Amino acid sequence: MPVLVGVLDFPQDEDKPSCLEQVIGPPSAAKSAPCPYVLQSLGLSEQIFLEKQTMYEFKLADLGEGMHEAEIIEWLIQEGDTTKLDQTIARVETDKAIVELPAPVIGRVSEIRVKDGQVAKVGETLIIFETANTANGDNATKNASTTTAETAATPAEPTSAVALPVAVNTRSRIQAAPAVRKLAFELGVNLEQVTSSGASGRISLDDVRAYAAQARTATPATSQNGVASETPAATTTVAQRVSPTTEGTAQKVGQAATPTEDRREPLTGLRKRIAEHMEHSWRIVPHATAFDELDGSALIALRSALKPVVEQRGIRLTYMPILIKLLLPVLKEFPIFNASLDEEKREVIYKHSYHIGVAADSPEGLLVPVMRDADRLTLLEIASKLEKLSEGARKRTLTLSELSGSTFTLNNVGSFGGSSGTPIINYPEVAILAVGRLQEKAIVQQGAVIVRPMMPLALSFDHRLIDGALCGKFLARFKELVENPAQLMLDMV
Numbered sequence: 001m002p003v004l005v006g007v008l009d010f011p012q013d014e015d016k017p018s019c020l021e022q023v024i025g026p027p028s029a030a031k032s033a034p035c036p037y038v039l040q041s042l043g044l045s046e047q048i049f050l051e052k053q054t055m056y057e058f059k060l061a062d063l064g065e066g067m068h069e070a071e072i073i074e075w076l077i078q079e080g081d082t083t084k085l086d087q088t089i090a091r092v093e094t095d096k097a098i099v100e101l102p103a104p105v106i107g108r109v110s111e112i113r114v115k116d117g118q119v120a121k122v123g124e125t126l127i128i129f130e131t132a133n134t135a136n137g138d139n140a141t142k143n144a145s146t147t148t149a150e151t152a153a154t155p156a157e158p159t160s161a162v163a164l165p166v167a168v169n170t171r172s173r174i175q176a177a178p179a180v181r182k183l184a185f186e187l188g189v190n191l192e193q194v195t196s197s198g199a200s201g202r203i204s205l206d207d208v209r210a211y212a213a214q215a216r217t218a219t220p221a222t223s224q225n226g227v228a229s230e231t232p233a234a235t236t237t238v239a240q241r242v243s244p245t246t247e248g249t250a251q252k253v254g255q256a257a258t259p260t261e262d263r264r265e266p267l268t269g270l271r272k273r274i275a276e277h278m279e280h281s282w283r284i285v286p287h288a289t290a291f292d293e294l295d296g297s298a299l300i301a302l303r304s305a306l307k308p309v310v311e312q313r314g315i316r317l318t319y320m321p322i323l324i325k326l327l328l329p330v331l332k333e334f335p336i337f338n339a340s341l342d343e344e345k346r347e348v349i350y351k352h353s354y355h356i357g358v359a360a361d362s363p364e365g366l367l368v369p370v371m372r373d374a375d376r377l378t379l380l381e382i383a384s385k386l387e388k389l390s391e392g393a394r395k396r397t398l399t400l401s402e403l404s405g406s407t408f409t410l411n412n413v414g415s416f417g418g419s420s421g422t423p424i425i426n427y428p429e430v431a432i433l434a435v436g437r438l439q440e441k442a443i444v445q446q447g448a449v450i451v452r453p454m455m456p457l458a459l460s461f462d463h464r465l466i467d468g469a470l471c472g473k474f475l476a477r478f479k480e481l482v483e484n485p486a487q488l489m490l491d492m493v
Helices: 019-024 036-042 046-053 137-145 149-153 178-187 205-217 232-239 269-284 297-312 319-333 379-395 468-483 485-491
Strands: 003-006 055-059 069-075 088-093 098-102 107-112 119-121 125-130 287-295 339-342 347-350 356-358 360-362 365-367 408-412 431-435 439-445 448-462
Touching (some): 088 125, 269 365, 287 468, 297 319, 297 379, 297 448, 297 468, 297 485, 319 356, 319 379, 319 408, 319 468, 319 485, 356 379, 360 379, 448 468, 468 485
Parallel strands (some): 408 431
Antiparallel strands (some): 003 055, 055 125, 069 119, 088 098, 287 448, 360 365, 431 448, 439 448
C-alpha cells in the first residue's frame, strides 16, 4: 500500500514514530496542539502546527516486484471530494497489472498532484488530503479548486497554492487508456481532435466512437458538378468536438477519418512495459532457438477421449493443460531449463518450484499469467486454473502474484492463429517453448508418404547456460512424451 506521511518532514527512521508523534501520538490521533514547550522546541506556533497537522501526502510505494513507476489510469475522486477510509480513489497500472488504491484517511481531497494519464515514480506524492480538523478550511478549499497541472509538475506546500483568475485548458498530454488509443487508431481518429465527455478530461471509448460517427456523417458531399460542398449543420456539429487549442482548428470536416499526416503517440501503459521487458531480455540474454515438429495424433486422441468427461465437471479442456502436464517431467529431467542466472554473483539458481508462465492475449497487449506449483496440480486443476488465468488476463483483473515469478514459459502460438515463431525469453528465465498450430502435413514414414497432424516447436534458450546439444535432447524428450502420452503412467506413484 502507498505510504502516508505528514507534511511535517523530520529526518527519521520510517519504521519509528517521529519525535512529534512520540509526544502527541500519530497525526490522526492528535486533536489539539501539544504543550507550548514542545512547540517552542519545534519552532512552530500553535496555528501553524494545527494547519500542518491536518495535511497528509499520499505517496506511491512499491506495489510489488520492485516496480519503479506506475501510470494513473483514472482518479475516481476529484479535488474537494470527501473520502471514506479504504474507499477506492484511483486505478493505477504497474508493470504487471491494474491496481486499485484505497483512501488512507477520512478527509477532503485538497490537491491531486499526479493527473490522469501521467506516470508517477515510487515515492512521489500522488494526492494531498485534509482532515476535518481544519483551522483554515476556506483557504484550503480555495487553493484546491485553483490547482493546475503546473502545480503537480512543481510540488509546493499545500497551503501555498496561488489562485488563478481564469481556468485554462492546459492538457499537454492526451488522457486515454491503451484500449482507447487502439480503437482510435483502427477508426483513423486523431485523439487531439476528440473532446472528453467526462469531468476528468479523460477520453473514453464512447467519445472516440461518437466522434468517428459524426465525422462520417459530416463528410463533404459531392455536388453534381463534381465540387465538394459542406453542409453548415454538419460543419457545426463536428466543430463542436474539435479541441480549441490552436489557430489551426478550421480544418476539413473529414480530416479525422482520413489523416494526411503521420501521428505520434507516447509509448505508455502495458505496451511500454512490454517494450522495456523485451528490450532488456534481448539485450542481456544471448538468444538461440532450436526448431522441431511432432506428430499430434496421440495428443488429439487423448484430448478427444478426456474432453467429454472433463466437460461434465464444468471445465473446458484445451491442448494447453495436456502440454503443461507433459512438459513438467521434462523440466525435472533437465533442471537447467527451470533455472535462472544471478547476474551479480554469476551463479546458476536451480528452481525447485515449477511456476509455468502461459502467454495470454489482452486488449492492451501480451500478458504472461503464472500457474504456480503446476507439478502439484492434477490435469483437471491445471485446466480449471488456466481458464481462470486466461479470463483474468483478458479482463485485466489478475493480481501481481498471478503475473510474476514464473520459472519457465510455454507459449501457444497456435491459439493466436500462428503456425510458428521465434519466442523471446521471459527474463530472468533461461528458456521459453513455443508450440504452433496443429495442421496436416505430408510426411514420409517407413518409406510411405502419409498425412499427419503436425505441431511445430520452437525452443529459445540462454546460450550462456544451455548448449544446442542439450536443447536438442530437451525437445526430443518432450516430443517423445507428446507422441506417446501413456509413458506418463511409468512415473506415476
